[in-house]
Amino acid sequence: xxxxxxxxxxxxxxxxxxxxxxxxxxxxxxxxxxxxxxxxxxxxxxxxxxxxxxxxxxxxxxxxxxxxxxxxxxxxxxxxxxxxxxxxxxxxxxxxxxxxxxxxxxxxxxxxxxxxxxxxxxxxxxxxxxxxxxxxxxxxxxxxxxxxxxxxxxxxxxxxxxxxxxxxxxxxxxxxxxxxxxxxxxxxxxxxxxxxxxxxxxx
Numbered sequence: 001x002x003x004x005x006x007x008x009x010x011x012x013x014x015x016x017x018x019x020x021x022x023x024x025x026x027x028x029x030x031x032x033x034x035x036x037x038x039x040x041x042x043x044x045x046x047x048x049x050x051x052x053x054x055x056x057x058x059x060x061x062x063x064x065x066x067x068x069x070x071x072x073x074x075x076x077x078x079x080x081x082x083x084x085x086x087x088x089x090x091x092x093x094x095x096x097x098x099x100x101x102x103x104x105x106x107x108x109x110x111x112x113x114x115x116x117x118x119x120x121x122x123x124x125x126x127x128x129x130x131x132x133x134x135x136x137x138x139x140x141x142x143x144x145x146x147x148x149x150x151x152x153x154x155x156x157x158x159x160x161x162x163x164x165x166x167x168x169x170x171x172x173x174x175x176x177x178x179x180x181x182x183x184x185x186x187x188x189x190x191x192x193x194x195x196x197x198x199x200x201x202x203x
Contacts, residue, residue: 007046010062011053019182021046024052024063032063032073036084036186043067049085050189054078073107082190090152090181092161093122094170096176099160104161104169108132110138117143118170119177120184124154125195127167132198135168149184151193 002081005018018038024047025033025040035044045066047057057063058073074080103112112118113135119141123132132150139146159167171177184193 009053010066011047011056011060012046014047016048018046020049020186021135022075022085022186024051026063026067026071030069030071032071032077034077034080034084034156036088036152036183040128049081050185051078051082054081075081078190082187085187085190086152089149089180089187090156092176092180092183093157093160093171094162095157096171096174096180099174099176101172101174101176102161102169103159104166104167104171106135109135109168109170111144112170112172113139116172117174118146119173120171120181121146121148121149122152122157122169122171123150124152124157124167125150125164126153139170147181148198149193150195150198151171151184151187151191191202 006015007021008015009021023035023044025035025044027033031041033128045063047053055078058075058077059157063073064071067136093102103109109121118139119135123135136148152163154167157169158164161169168181171180187193
């Protein structure tokens, strides 16, 4: 996906950057398929990366108009898009691990944020509040408005980072961090990236 390209949203009929949209593809059986990587062949359509926009497109059958033929749109399309965006974010964490662009664990993350600004902090949704608050406050006291993601469980983060469970991680600046940031922003249209209970951690 090219950050500088623009596409027309089927709901708002406005031209928006691809980074704010998600693509659906029309399969050979006339199924509407979530194509969040925008790589599936054939004709497709674009919709703003929000649950409200996707649900509107489903309710009004707008993808049929884009396809130029009747297509079958799953009622849970927004959930499928959310699932695929979340999986991509976790995949990018795995890429960052293999590239040496992520550290994990309370002590390693704390040591990192004392020395340099992380591109992104990733805190387990079900992790301990005291450890999370210490990390976030330390990072922001030193480096300002460091973004925080808290929408994955410790088990999900552990699976992405090759461990049983991960409560704290920090992405270093690099290609994986940039791709993570782009897709975590799109995922934010479908789920809370920072849980509401984390009022002090909002970025």
